[in-house]
Amino acid sequence: MRERVKRIFRNVNDGLDLILFMNAVDPHIDLSFFYATGITDGLFEGCGAWLAPDGEIKITTSALEEEAAKKSGLPLEVFRTRDENAKLIKKNLKGHREIGVNASELTYATFQRLQKLAPPSAKFVDVSPAVTKTRLVKDAHEIELIQRACDIASRAFEETLPFIRTGVTESEVAAELVYRMQKNGATAPSFRTIVGSGPNGAEPHYSAGPRKIERGDMIVIDFGAQYHMYCSDITRTVVVGPPSAEQKRMYETVAKAQAAALAKMKSGARGSSVDAAARTLIDRTKYKGRFIHGLGHSVGLAVHDPSSGLSPGSDLVLRPNMVLTDEPGIYVPGFGGVRIEDDVQVTKDGPRVLSTAPRDFLEL
Ligand SMILES: [Mn+2]
CATH class of the missing domain: 3.40.350.10 (Creatinase/prolidase N-terminal domain)
Structure with missing residues (x-):
């Protein structure tokens, strides 16, 4: 040290x-x-x-x-x-x-x-x-621990998917996910697990409650594992039953915004321009103004590591071995939300995504 x-x-x-x-x-x-x-x-x-x-x-x-x-x-x-x-x-x-x-x-x-x-x-x-x-800027040992925290959470998410169905409450899904993370070696969850189903998905920092999952719900699931004090932070949005055209459009818009930002996560890039890559893409659609938070933040010992991160006003300049989240979202009150979040290591050869949980719009 x-x-x-x-x-x-x-x-x-x-x-x-x-x-x-x-x-x-x-x-x-x-x-x-x-x-x-x-x-x-x-x-x-x-x-x-x-x-x-x-x-x-x-x-x-x-x-x-x-x-x-x-x-x-x-x-x-x-x-x-x-x-x-x-x-x-x-x-x-x-x-x-x-x-x-x-x-x-x-x-x-x-x-x-x-x-x-x-x-x-x-x-x-x-x-x-x-x-x-x-x-x-993380050292090799820190990157290893964050990778492990990402692996544990990614695996736990996949294991939890069969559990998510109509009639199950948000809290039950959250409990299952936390149980799976700890079973896979997590010290603890890295923060309060979010399972926002249906309209609850429109609140970015909702946690999980007694609402029972219904057919047609999109569900925003934001979770992370802590492994020897290092955190992962991942969000996936799934749908129960076939998605509507509107749900598909929301998901595809967020997925495109996330990919656009990821492509910018190179050493020397400004945090503000990485944010702008995702934001301008969303703001060119009918969802203008519905991306109501910054694009991402540093992850490490804290799930929200201090720094200005990736946001419109950020003065951060990306350097190799920073680990930042890429998490655009669209939130429509009364309807629901979509967020996709991955943890990304900046390397001298470009961005490296550490979180491997499936990123498709999964129909459960
Ligand atoms: Mn996050």
Whole structure:
């Protein structure tokens, strides 16, 4: 993980001699802690990752997480109480004048605590832009874990297809999919599974409810597996029974938009122009204005990895080994929705799709 830490310092471009990732209480955990330490299990509430410019990493850990922390092979300092933790923090901040913190993930309460424990002359610097920039470009090990998370989810989706039929509720489909993912090796689902049937498909972030699937429904299924803390994020839209002409037209429009965007996902491309490739295609049809979200986002330790992603206002420039979703959609209130989402690795030879779940408009 030394290389990751060195990259963060290089991206900071400042004379910092310490960066600290400090967790609060779940869910206020900074995933950068896991990025820097390489730890892929455990919760690590109140724990810290202390990074030096030469790539040295030290962990302050609660006794609760000591065994999990040992697996990293990194030097540890263990605390048993909040007071002991305060003493460790104070000792480790001593002598530092400029301390980098990840403001986009650090809670204000924890920041106030650090201020109290730091030397009076110490200055805190927000390094979150550098952390975001570093985490955007995945190393080989991260790509492997994301690929595995994609494989698990893709397989679970195929296994769930026979289960989707009239009379089954959205929640039952979601439960089956989550069960299959975990059975195939997922640590957990990477987010709350969406199964939006019929009109519910028109809400992009619907989850799943008691509605029973009916013949003629399109169903938007958005799901992902977490594998050793890395996420996949996939959406498929299926139809129960033969699709209507309107449903077919919606699906084909989204599929074309997704392919147009994928073709643009090359190193050097702007996030805004990748988004535009899909958006202009949809906006030239009767579905103008019905693509109501950004085209995609970075995926990694977080299912929505920080960055401006692929959207109209994005300033992102694509680089090899970024992993981004390509997920155009069309949403028609009262009627339903279509979204197709894949996880794409940018490579120097062009885009590489990591998610392999069948992408045709499946009739169940
Ligand atoms: Mn997504």
